[in-house]
Amino acid sequence: MNHVTDGDFVSPPFRHFLARLLKHSELTSKEQEAILRLSGQVAHLAAGSDIVGPNTTIAHAHLVAQGIVARFDETKDGRRTVTSLFVPGDMCGLQSIECPMTSWGLSAFTACNVIYVPHDQLRTLIDLHPAIRRGLWTEMAIDASIQAKWTGNAFLKNSVARTAHIICELAVRMNSAGNANRTKFALKISQSSLAQSVGLTVIHMNRVLRELREKELVSTDSRMLVIKDWQGLSKLAEFDAAYLGLAGHFSS
Amino acid sequence: MNHVTDGDFVSPPFRHFLARLLKHSELTSKEQEAILRLSGQVAHLAAGSDIVGPNTTIAHAHLVAQGIVARFDETKDGRRTVTSLFVPGDMCGLQSIECPMTSWGLSAFTACNVIYVPHDQLRTLIDLHPAIRRGLWTEMAIDASIQAKWTGNAFLKNSVARTAHIICELAVRMNSAGNANRTKFALKISQSSLAQSVGLTVIHMNRVLRELREKELVSTDSRMLVIKDWQGLSKLAEFDAAYLGLAGHFSS
DNA sequence: CGGATGATTGAGAAGTCTCAACCGTGGTGG
């Protein structure tokens, strides 16, 4: 089911990653080439399959090429929750370059392709190119900002606002990644996956989505989530894209 | 009330910070001296006062010299919640070195002393000393790991377990910082502050603490929280210090 | 056709919040 191929034709995903870095960091053409020369094994993962377990020591970061990857936490009795999501162009676990023992795990949120980028390659880039180092630092800063926002939302917002917020976040992030148009954002995602990433039961998520549907903010056709009213949805969520570190590119 | 003095006698806090870095990173004596040559204005802050507001562009990181600092998030109508805590020796907001626009705010959780360390100084250290850069990177990784754990706890654990967990976390972190003995950990903290950092109302926090008291896990005398039964408390919390990145120094 | 997976609905239980009141302590001003 999960298929691994050689890393020869991975250029497009790294191009994607480079475009991401260029949004906030200036890189010389040499540095850009260096990014594009990165390589790594590609894994094709079915939705739900694990990428790395918690308490694992890893030697790679994980570049999302397609689909959505989840960072998760779990209790001793196996209940899981999603603590972050990563969209195409995101490099998951840049922290692990210096801290290779993970407390979290990664799994395929949807079916996805992931490139295993060796820490060694990244370390070399960081050592040789200060601008790349700064770019990766910024990526980590954005990751941290998102994580803090999730914690805040968990404490401050109810199930409906939290759900609306994560939908807005994914819309903007995938839009920024060039994968979707924000106003016509559509996401193929199961209710149980969504529930896990907002800290709700599937059953309650079902009722939350019904409410969002009744308010004409989203529609759900054949497991496809579509934003029908961005203004209304982002207002309900109190969504402000500033924390995504995109420097006003999506000020609405 | 908040008093700022010149940065001449700040050596002890930076010694503390250095000791923190040495827990996970090897630094030459030159590098250690470079850390100790850092400087910055010292602010003495009353509990509850703001350090930086959300959506501010900053030019400093904030080294906690004494007391506890909170990273917070707030809604438009002013309700606040704490998303992270920082204990003495922590450098808050290392991310801001490359991403100076904060989406979060910082405030004094307890009365505390904070040193404003200019980004410039940190950037210079990072550029000159790869080992220091790696040390700071590791600090950010730990920060991220803690933040992810908080998100997970918010979704997975009920009020009692979450409260127990944060008490355990603070005990270990302050212990690691050399401020307290874990088994005799005591913290002067109001119930409302604690409530804000676990996402509960004060009233419910009161009942949670009563439960922890009735189970003989903690005691609360004159606003001082004391751990009476570390084993029981950490078991109830499902606390595993691995996520604090202390590499087994506190394996229990 | 049968089975698996995901979506939907209902009803009752549990957890947490809100409002309201009261208590205890420490500090302040008369």
Next chain:
DNA sequence: CCACCACGGTTGAGACTTCTCAATCATCCG
């Protein structure tokens, strides 16, 4: 020195949110 006030802690009762258990329905796929 004492009265008073402000603040944090404590308790109760009822409302609201979310969970749990249980059942049914729809769709897709072999």
